[in-house]
Amino acid sequence: MDATKIGRFIGAERRAKGWTQRQLADKLQLTDKAISRWETG
Secondary structure, three states: OOOHHHHHHHHHHHOOOOOHHHHHHHOOOOOOHHHHHHHHH
């Protein structure tokens, strides 16, 4: 699985749970910018 597919998967799962990037970042103790970078590859 390449980085783009992983990012799409993370974004899809996050949205399915109804979470914002900020909410996911808080749960993982990361920044929302890091989540954005993951999701965009």
